[in-house]
Amino acid sequence: MTLTPRFPRFLHGGDYNPDQWLKDPEILEEDIRLMKEAKVNCVSLGIFAWAQLEPEEGVYDFAWMDRVIGRLWEAGIRVDLATPSGARPAWLAQKYPEVLRVDEYFRRHHFGGRHNHCPSSPVFREKVRAIDTALAQRYAGHPAVILWHISNEFSGDCRCPLCQEKWRQFLRDRYGSLEALNDHWWTGFWSMRYTDWAQVESPSPIGQDANPAMWVDWRRFSTKQCGDFILMEKEALRSVDPSVPVTVNMMQRFWDYDYFDLAETVDVVSWDSYPLWGTDDLRAASEHAMTHDLMRSLKDRPFLLMESTPSLVNWHQVNKIKRPGMHLLSSMLPLAHGAQSVMYFQWRKGRGGAEMFHGAVVGHDGTDRTRTFRGVCEVGEALQKLAPLYDRPEREAKVCILFDYPNWWALDYAQMGRKGAMHYDETVNAYYRAFWEQGYAVDFRDSRRFDPESGYGIVVAPMLFMLRDGIEEKLRAFVRRGGTLVMTYCGGVISEDGLAFTGQVPHALTDVLGIRTEELDALCDGEANRMTWDGNTYALTELCELIHADTAEVLSAYEDDYTAGTPCLTRHAYGEGTAYYLAAQAEETFLHAFFRRLAEEKAIPRALDADLPKGVVAQKRGNAVFVQNYGGAAQEIALPGRFTDLLTGAAFDGKASVPARGVLVLTGNDD
Ligand code: GAL
Numbered sequence: 001m002t003l004t005p006r007f008p009r010f011l012h013g014g015d016y017n018p019d020q021w022l023k024d025p026e027i028l029e030e031d032i033r034l035m036k037e038a039k040v041n042c043v044s045l046g047i048f049a050w051a052q053l054e055p056e057e058g059v060y061d062f063a064w065m066d067r068v069i070g071r072l073w074e075a076g077i078r079v080d081l082a083t084p085s086g087a088r089p090a091w092l093a094q095k096y097p098e099v100l101r102v103d104e105y106f107r108r109h110h111f112g113g114r115h116n117h118c119p120s121s122p123v124f125r126e127k128v129r130a131i132d133t134a135l136a137q138r139y140a141g142h143p144a145v146i147l148w149h150i151s152n153e154f155s156g157d158c159r160c161p162l163c164q165e166k167w168r169q170f171l172r173d174r175y176g177s178l179e180a181l182n183d184h185w186w187t188g189f190w191s192m193r194y195t196d197w198a199q200v201e202s203p204s205p206i207g208q209d210a211n212p213a214m215w216v217d218w219r220r221f222s223t224k225q226c227g228d229f230i231l232m233e234k235e236a237l238r239s240v241d242p243s244v245p246v247t248v249n250m251m252q253r254f255w256d257y258d259y260f261d262l263a264e265t266v267d268v269v270s271w272d273s274y275p276l277w278g279t280d281d282l283r284a285a286s287e288h289a290m291t292h293d294l295m296r297s298l299k300d301r302p303f304l305l306m307e308s309t310p311s312l313v314n315w316h317q318v319n320k321i322k323r324p325g326m327h328l329l330s331s332m333l334p335l336a337h338g339a340q341s342v343m344y345f346q347w348r349k350g351r352g353g354a355e356m357f358h359g360a361v362v363g364h365d366g367t368d369r370t371r372t373f374r375g376v377c378e379v380g381e382a383l384q385k386l387a388p389l390y391d392r393p394e395r396e397a398k399v400c401i402l403f404d405y406p407n408w409w410a411l412d413y414a415q416m417g418r419k420g421a422m423h424y425d426e427t428v429n430a431y432y433r434a435f436w437e438q439g440y441a442v443d444f445r446d447s448r449r450f451d452p453e454s455g456y457g458i459v460v461a462p463m464l465f466m467l468r469d470g471i472e473e474k475l476r477a478f479v480r481r482g483g484t485l486v487m488t489y490c491g492g493v494i495s496e497d498g499l500a501f502t503g504q505v506p507h508a509l510t511d512v513l514g515i516r517t518e519e520l521d522a523l524c525d526g527e528a529n530r531m532t533w534d535g536n537t538y539a540l541t542e543l544c545e546l547i548h549a550d551t552a553e554v555l556s557a558y559e560d561d562y563t564a565g566t567p568c569l570t571r572h573a574y575g576e577g578t579a580y581y582l583a584a585q586a587e588e589t590f591l592h593a594f595f596r597r598l599a600e601e602k603a604i605p606r607a608l609d610a611d612l613p614k615g616v617v618a619q620k621r622g623n624a625v626f627v628q629n630y631g632g633a634a635q636e637i638a639l640p641g642r643f644t645d646l647l648t649g650a651a652f653d654g655k656a657s658v659p660a661r662g663v664l665v666l667t668g669n670d671d
Contacts, residue, residue, distance in 0.1 A: 002340075003147075003245065003267075003268045003301070003302060003303075003304060003340050004078075004146040004147050004245065004268070004340075005243075005245075006078070006143065006145075006146040006244070007041075007042070007078045007146040008390065009041065009387070009390060010335075010340055010341060010342070010383040010386065010387065010390055011041060011042040011078070011080075011304065011340065011341035011342075011343060012038075012039060012040055012041055012042065012341065012342055012343070012379065012380050012383050013035070013040040013041060013042040013043045013044070013077070013343055013344070013347070014040075014043065014044065014307065014310075014343045014344030014345060014346055014347050014361065015043070015044045015047055015307065015343075015344070015345045015346040015347065016031070016043035016044060016045050016346070016347045016348075017047070017048070017049075017346060017347070017348070017350065018031065018045075018064070018068050019046065019048075019049040019052040019053075019064065019065075020350050020353075021348070022052070022064055027348070028067070028068060028071060029071075030366070031347065031348060031362070032071055032072065032075045032077070034361075034362055034368055034373075035075065035077055035347070036075060036076075036077075037368055037377065038361060038368075038373065038376045038377045038380050039377065039380025039381060039383070039384060040077060040347075040361075040376075040380065041076065041077055041078060042077065042078040042079065042080055042146065042341070042343070043072065043077060043078075043079060043080065043347060044079075044080040044081075044082060044149050044306065044343065045065070045068065045069070045072075045079050045080070045081055045082060046065060046081060046082045046084060046135075047082040047084065047086060047149065047152050048084060048086055048087045048114065048152070049065075049082070049084050050084035050085070050087065050088060050089050050131065051089040051090070052064065053065065053084060053131060053135075054089065054131055055089075056091060057091060057092070057095065058130075060131075060134055062134075062138055065138075065139075066138075069081075069139065069142060069144050069145070072144055073142070073143065073144035077144070078144050078145075078146045079139075079142075079144045079145050079146065080146065080147040080148075080149045080247075080306075080343075081135065081139055081145050081147070081148060081149065082148075082149040082150075082151070082152065083128070083131070083132045083135065083148065083149070083150050083151055083233055083237070084131060084151075085117070085128045085131075085132075085150075085151040085233065086114050086115060086151045086152035086153070087113070087114035087115075087116075087152075088111075088116070088117055088124070088127075090111055092124075092127060093110075093111035094111065096121075096123040096124070096127075098118065098121050098123055098124075098160070098162070099117050099118060099121045099123055099124040099127075100116060100117065100118065101116050101117055101118055101156070101158040101160070102118070102158050102159045102160040102163070103159065104159060104202075104203075104204050104205060105204065105205065105206055106159060106204065106206075108160070114152070115152075115153070115154070115155050115156055117158075118158040118160050118162065118163060119157075119158060119163070119225045119226065119228070119229040120158065120160070120162040120163045120165075120166050120225070121160075121162060122162075125229075125232055128232070128233060128236075129232065129233075129236045132233055132236035132237055133236050133237075133239070133240060135237075136236065136237045136239075136240035136241060137240050140237065140240050140241035140243075140244055141241060145244060146244070147244065147245055147246070147247060147268065148234075148237050148244055148245070148246040148247070149247060149248075149249065149270075149306075150230055150233045150234065150237075150246050150247065150248045150266070151229075151230075151233065151248060152249060153248075153249055153250070153251050153272065154226045154229070154230070154248060154257070154262075155251070155254070155256060156256065157218075157221075157222040157225060157226075157256075158225075159201075159202045159204070163202070163225070164201060164202060166221075166225065167200070167201075167202055167218075167221055168197050168198075168200050170217075170220075170221045170224060171200065171217065171221075172197070174217070174220075178194055178195070178196075178197060181194065181200070182194060184213060184497040184498070184499065185211055185213045185214055185498075186211075186213065186498075186499060187211075189211075190210065192208070192211065202218060203215050203218050212410065212413040212414055212415065212498055213497060213498030213499070215409065215413040216406055216409045216410050216413060216498055217498075219256065219257075219258070219405070219406070219409045220258070220406065222256060222257060223257040223258045223261050223262060223405075224261075226257050226262060227261060227262055227264075227265045230248055230262070230265040230266065231265050233246075234246050234265065234266070245267035245268050246266050246267050246268070247266050247267065247268040247269065247270045247304065247306070248262070248265075248266050248270070249270050249271060249272050249306040249307060250262070250269065250270065250271040250272070250295065251271065251272055252271070252273075252291050253290075253291060253294060253403075253425055255405075255408065255409070255412075255425075257405075258405035258406065258446075259294070259298060259405065260298055260405065260446045260448070260449060261405075263298035263299050268303070268304060269295050269296075269298050269299055269301070269303040269304070270295075270303060270304035270305070270306035270341075271291065271295050271303065271304075271305065271306060271307075272306055272307035272308070272345070273288050273291065273292075273305060273307070273308050273334065274307075274308065274309060274313050274316075275287065275288045275330065276316050276318075276320065277320060277322055277323070277326050277330060278320035278321075278322070278323060278326075279320075281326075281630040281631075281661075282437070282614075282615050282617070282630040282631075283433075285330075285333055285617070285628070285630050286429065286432065286433040286436055286437065287429055288333060288334075289333060289336075289337055289432075289436050289619070290428070290429050290432045290433070290436070292305075292333070292334050292336075292337035292338065292339060293337050293338075293395075293397075293432070293441075293442055293443065293444060294403065294444045296337060296338040296395065296443075297443050297444040297445065300443075302338045302339065302340045302393035303338060303339055303340070304339060304340055304341040304343065305334040305339045305341050305342055305343055306341070306343050307343060307344065307345040308330070308331070308334075308342065308343065308344055308345070309344065309345060309358070309359040310327060310344045310359055310360065310361050310372050310375065310376050311327075311359030311360075311371075311372040311375075312358070312359045313358055313359065314354075314355060314357050314358040314359075315358075321359075322375070323632075323661055324661065325659065325660060325661030325662055326661050327372075327375035327376070327378070327379065328375065328378050328379055328382060328662075328663060329628055329629075329630070329661050329662065329663045331379045331382070332382070332626055332628065332663045332665065333626075333628065335386065335389070335621065335626070336619040336620075336621050336626035336628070337395065337619065337621070338393045338394075338395055338621060340390065340393065342379055342383065344360075344361055344376070345358070345360075346358070346360045346361075347360060347361050347362060348360055348361070348362040348366075349362065349363050349364055351364070359372065360372075361373060361376045382647055385646055385647055386624075386646055386647075386665060388646075389621060389622055389624055389646075389665075391622075392621065392622020392623060392624070393621060393622065394621070394622055395441045395443075395619075395620065395621060396441060396620075397440075397441040397442055397443040397456070398440075398441070398455070398456055398457045398458065398599075398602070398604040398605075399435055399440055399441070399442045399443070399456065399457065399458045399459075399460070399599070399604065400442070400443045400444070400445055400450070400454070400456040400458070400459045400460070401428060401431055401432055401442055401443075401444055401445075401459075401460045401461075401462070402444075402445060402446065402447065402450060402459065402460070402461040402462070402464060402471070403428050403444045403445075403446060404446040404447050404464070404466070404468070405446065406466055406468055406496070407424070407447070407463070407464060407465055407466040407468070408424045408425065410465055410466040410494060410498060411424045411463060411465050411466075411490065412424070414465070414494075416520070417490075417520055417522045417543055418522045418542060418543065421542075422463070422490075422543075423542065423585075424462070424463050427462050427463055427488075427585065428462050428463075430588055430591060431460050431462050431591060431595075433588065433591075434588065434591035434592045434594075434595045434596075435595055435599070436617065436619070437592065437617055438592065438595070438596055438599075438606060439606035439607040439608055439612070439617070439618045439619065439620075440595075440599055440604060440606055440607075441607070441619065441620065443456070447464075447467070447468045447469045447471035447474075448468070448469045450471065450474055451474070452474045452475070452477040452478035452481065452483070453477075453481075456478075456483065457483065457484060457599075457602035457603075457604050458483070458484045458485075458486070458595075458598055458599065458602060458604065459475070459478055459483055459484070459485050459486070460485075460486045460595075461475065461485065461486065461487045461488070461491065462488050463488055463489065463490040463491070464487060464488075464490070464491045464492065464506075465490045465491070465492075465493050465494060466493075466494050466495070466496060466498070467492055467494070467495060467496065467501075467507055467508070468495075468496035469496070472492065472506075472507060472508040472509050473508075475487075475509065475512065476508075476509065476512050476574075478577070479512055479574045479575055479576075479577035479578070479579050480574060480575030480576065480577060481575065481576055481577065482575070482576035482577045483577045484577060484578050484579075484580070484598055484601070484602055485512070485577065485578070485579045485580065486580045486581075486582065486598070487506060487509070487513060487579065487580070487581050487582075488581070488582045488583070489517075489520065489543050489544070489545040489582070489583050489584060489585070490520065490543065490545070491505070491506040491509070491517070491581070492505045492506025492507040492508070492509050493505055493506075493507070495507075504516045505517050506581075509579075510550070511551075511574070512572070512574045512579050513552060513570070513572055513574075513579045513581045514549065514550055514551035514552030514553075514570065514572030514574075514579070515547050515548060515549050515550060515552045515567070515570050515572070515581050516547065516548050516550060517545050517546070517547045517548075517583070518545075518546045518547065518548065519545065519546040520543060520544075520545050520546075521543070521544045521545070521546065521563075522542070522543055523541055523542055523543070523544060527541070528540060528541050528560075529541075529544050529558050529559065529560045529561055529563065529584065530558070530559040530560055531556040531557065531558060531559060531568045531569065531584070531586070531590075532556060532559065533555060533556045533569060533590065533593075533594065534593065534597070536589075536590075536593065537559070538586050538587050538589065538590040539586075539587045540558070540568065540584035540585060540586055540587075541584075541585050541587070542585040543584060543585050544558070544563065544568075544583065544584040544585070545583040545584065546563055546566060546583075547566070547567055547568075547570070547581065547583045548567070549567040549570050551572060552567075552570035552571060552572035552579075552581065553570060553571045553572065554567040554569075554570055555569040555570060555571050555580075556568050556569040558584075567583065568582070568583045568584055569581070569582050569583070570583075580598075606618070607619050607620035607625050607626075608620075608625050608627065608639070608640065608666075609640040610637060610638045610639060610640055611638075612627075612635075612637055613631075613635045613636075613637065614631075615629060615630050615631035615635065616628065616629045616630075616631070616635050616637060616658055617630065623667055623668070624646065624665050624666065624667050625643075625665070625666045625667075626663060626664075626665055626666075627656070627658055627663065627664040627665075627666060628658075628662075628663050629658040629659065629660065629661060629662050629663070630661065631660060631661075632660050632661065633660050634657055634658065634659050634660050634662070635657070635658050636655060636656075636657050637655065637656055637657075637658060638654065638655055639652055639653075639654055639655055639656055639666075641653075641654070641668055641669070642654075642668070642669040643656070643666040643667065643668055643669060644666065644667055644669060645664045645665060645666055646665040646666075646667060647663070647664065647665050648664075650664075651669075652664075652666070
């Protein structure tokens with residue numbers, strides 16, 4: 001299951017932009033010397049190099065790239081070769097203004113920036129196809145080239161007349177007729193009824209802005225537009241040589257596109273991870289661990305960490321440098337979750353441009369005498385020591401969290417509860433964090449990819465507002481066969497096309513859960529209700545649902561306000577399994593205790609059978625346990641047996657000390 005068959009190793013390197021240094025030819029030689037010192041074995045090349053590769057329309061200049069790839073190959077460094085479609089050259093925008101994007105106010109953008117193109121424009125597609133084909137013809141057979149990096153961090157959408165036409169076609173394909181569209185979009189509201197396809201425009205703050213179902217469809221359409229563009233580029237590369245896999249670098253959970261769908265267009269999932277270290281590091285780690293597990297889950301395969309910073313970024317509100325130890329620790333985090341690489345943005349700091357002060361492996365001083373450079377060397381060495389784990393990327397998750405993009409969009413567009421603050425993503429992260437901090441492995445599935453027979457013991461469906469792809473039947477089957485299901489407030493309210501279900505909700509699951517929901521109450525920031533469970537009282541905030549326990553057992557009730565005494569947490573036996581309903585947003589200490597109880601009932605193993613101090617987290621990859629200390633002080637931990645640290649060779653028997661911001665990669669001496 002290697003991601004890069006031409007070079008089946010952990011990749012270490014990052015974005016390399018020698019095209020910005022062509023007037024300093026000696027820089028290339030110095031870079032290669034330094035890369036070897038840092039044990040860099042792969043660079044991502046040419047990501048924004050279109051203007052250098054095609055300085056005039058149809059005139060290609062590959063001489064510099066030939067030289068760079070040739071020298072890298074001689075030095076044993078592989079190349080993740082980019083298509084340059086993330087930013088277009090000025091001549092292209094000047095000659096063909098149609099390639100530029102039109103925004104939600106129907107304004108055509110000017111030349112500049114990146115990701116500023118129209119995915120429908122035939123001219124843009126033709127020019128991208130031409131340069132991609134030329135790149136593939138020249139380099140796909142080069143032994144240094146191990147991966148295609150299509151474009152860069154796709155984002156946004158375009159609303160030009162060409163895209164409007166595609167939007168209407170998308171809706172025709174989805175709904176079949178204008179009549180059906182009117183029905184699904186409930187256009188009787190505010191006299192929105194369409195009588196001619198030409199009346200249908202993209203949603204816009206200065207036009208049709210008030211139809212949640214339309215907005216969700218727009219997000220589906222944006223995902224499709226992006227996916228079509230990726231497939232076009234992939235096809236251009238593949239038609240020359242199908243043997244090199246392709247990837248696109250994704251961004252965190254990225255709300256704009258459905259990453260489950262986009263992942264289907266590529267061979268390898270990769271993403272760019274930029275936590276803000278130096279504040280609440282445990283929280284930052286949990287957020288990024290969640291995305292690592294999401295990325296692994298998208299294809300149920302290992303993934304690549306395509307970008308991270310070796311020191312700081314330049315776009316957080318406050319840009320902190322990494323504290324001692326944090327570079328190695330933060331680089332081991334993705335590995336623990338199935339990554340096959342540690343890559344950076346970027347290799348060498350540019351002298352100008354918006355990112356001239358963004359962290360890079362080599363700074364403006366140009367030397368190896370920096371803390372950042374030494375930290376990168378340390379990671380290079382660690383990856384060599386961990387080489388045996390390359391073939392052991394597996395994570396055996398018995399817990400699955402449903403994370404569903406259309407559901408996320410629907411909640412955010414719904415105009416209910418807490419405006420702009422429904423916090424689906426944060427809520428999913430809180431649930432994930434409760435498992436992650438306690439050493440349980442978690443898979444993510446969306447409604448379409450969830451399979452009730454995958455062997456999970458626990459499935460958590462937070463805020464599953466929209467029921468799509470028959471998920472209600474799948475959840476029912478899961479519980480019937482003995483699974484433990486946890487559903488929460490906002491569950492089962494609207495259908496896949498965005499219409500509210502009539503009748504009792506959670507739709508088609510009231511008999512499984514033994515409850516029905518009646519009203520959703522929203523709390524202001526600072527307000528709280530309470531519930532007591534297992535002897536402890538917990539705060540309930542943000543969203544509290546009024547529910548009725550028809551056949552379910554009430555485990556806990558609200559304690560305040562007029563809802564006092566009504567159910568808040570319920571349990572119901574169904575078939576061989578159990579279905580819980582949590583009617584309110586509960587504080588994290590509850591989630592930790594509650595999920596721990598459920599996991600113990602299902603005998604789900606932790607990465608390490610030991611209770612770790614706060615801030616120390618263990619996660620398992622293959623046969624190795626990554627013990628990570630996100631605190632600022634060393635911690636003593638108890639170990640269930642004898643272990644060896646793959647990073648240092650140290651042996652431990654029954655206990656170990658994990659340094660401040662430190663990491664141990666333990667294998668049991670019996671493994
Ligand atoms: C990424 C992007 C890189 C660079 C980096 C800076 O999102 O792909 O090109 O801009 O951020 O952190």
